[in-house]
Amino acid sequence: AQTVTQSQPEMSVQEAETVTLSCTYDTSESNYYLFWYKQPPSRQMILVIRQEAYKQQNATENRFSVNFQKAAKSFSLKISDSQLGDTAMYFCAFMKPTENTGTASKLTFGTGTRLQVTL
Amino acid sequence: EPEVTQTPSHQVTQMGQEVILRCVPISNHLYFYWYRQILGQKVEFLVSFYNNEISEKSEIFDDQFSVERPDGSNFTLKIRSTKLEDSAMYFCASRDDRGDTQYFGPGTRLTVL
Numbered sequence: 001a002q003t004v005t006q007s008q009p010e011m012s013v014q015e016a017e018t019v020t021l022s023c024t025y026d027t028s029e030s031n032y033y034l035f036w037y038k039q040p041p042s043r044q045m046i047l048v049i050r051q052e053a054y055k056q057q058n059a060t061e062n063r064f065s066v067n068f069q070k071a072a073k074s075f076s077l078k079i080s081d082s083q084l085g086d087t088a089m090y091f092c093a094f095m096k097p098t099e100n101t102g103t104a105s106k107l108t109f110g111t112g113t114r115l116q117v118t119l
Numbered sequence: 120e121p122e123v124t125q126t127p128s129h130q131v132t133q134m135g136q137e138v139i140l141r142c143v144p145i146s147n148h149l150y151f152y153w154y155r156q157i158l159g160q161k162v163e164f165l166v167s168f169y170n171n172e173i174s175e176k177s178e179i180f181d182d183q184f185s186v187e188r189p190d191g192s193n194f195t196l197k198i199r200s201t202k203l204e205d206s207a208m209y210f211c212a213s214r215d216d217r218g219d220t221q222y223f224g225p226g227t228r229l230t231v232l
Contacts, residue, residue: 033219043208045162045223052219091162095219106152106164106175107212107221 002027002094006110013082014118020067021077021113023092029053031097034068034075035107039089048090051075079115087117121145123224125211131230132201140196140227142211151194152212152221153186155179162210168194201231 003026013019025034036048051059051068058066063083067076079086092110124143132138144151153165166186167174173186185197194213198205208228212221 035220037223042225043156043228044225045210045212047220047222050220093162095221097219105219106167107154107162108164109162111161 002029002032002096002108004092004094004108004110006092006113008113009111010114010116012116012118013079015082015084017082018078018080019082019115021079021090021092021115023075023077023110025073025075025092025094027073027094027096029096033095033097034066035093035095036064036066036075036077037091037093037109038086039091039112040085040087045091049077082117084117084119087115089114123211123213123222125209125224125227127227128225129228129230131232134203134231135200138198138201138229140198140209140211140229142194142196142213142224143192144194144211144213145215145222146192148213148215148222150174150214150216150221151186151188153196154210154212154223156208156210156226157204158207165196165209198229201229203231205229206231 005024032053034051038046049061063080065078089112091112093107096105126141151168156162166176166180183199208226210226211224214221
C-alpha cells in the first residue's frame with residue numbers, strides 16, 4: 001500500500017516571500033502521479049499542480065512549482081511571491097496510473113500542511 | 120468551466136437515520152469517487168465507481184454505505200443508519216477516461232446528532 005507523509009503540520013510565510021512544503025511518499029510502483037491540492041477555509045478541494053512520475057521535468061503552474069525527486073520519493077511544493085489568498089491547508093496526494101479502462105485509481109492523501117500567509 | 124456539484128452543502132441528521140448525499144459529476148466523466156474528511160484530519164478514500172459498479176472500496180465503506188448512479192447525471196452516497204462518527208465532510212470527485220486528475224465537488228458537511 002502507498003503512504004504519503006507531510007511532516008510539517010503548520011507553516012507561516014510573509015506575503016511576497018517564498019515557502020516550500022514537504023511531502024514524501026512510499027510506493028513500489030515505477031509509474032504514478034503526484035498532486036498537490038489546496039483546501040481554503042471554505043473546505044473546497046482545489047487542484048494546485050500535478051506531476052507524472054515518468055517525466056523528469058518538474059511541473060510548474062504560475063507561482064507554484066514542485067521539486068520532484070523520484071529516487072528520494074520526495075515531492076515538495078514551492079510557492080513563490082506568496083499571497084494572502086494562498087492561506088489554506090495543502091494536501092499532497094498519490095495515485096497509481098490507470099492501467100486499464102475501468103481501473104478507477106484512488107487518491108491517497110497526506111495529513112496536510114496548514115499554511116498561513118501574513119502581512 | 121464544468122464543475123462537480125454536490126447537494127446539500129450541509130446536512131444535519133439524527134443518529135440512526137438514513138441520509139443520501141448527492142453529486143453531479145462533470146458530464147463527460149466516467150469515473151466517480153467518494154472521499155471523507157473528518158474535521159481536522161486527512162481526506163480518506165471511500166469508494167470508486169465505473170460502468171455502473173463499484174471499482175474499489177475501502178474498509179470504511181461497510182454495509183451501511185451504498186452508492187448508486189440512478190440516472191445519467193447523478194451519483195449518490197447513501198448511509199443507511201448514521202452513527203456519530205459519520206460526521207464529516209464528504210467529497211465527490213470525478214475524472215474522464217483519458218485524464219488522471221480527479222476534480223472535486225465543494226463537499227457536503229454531514230453532522231450526526
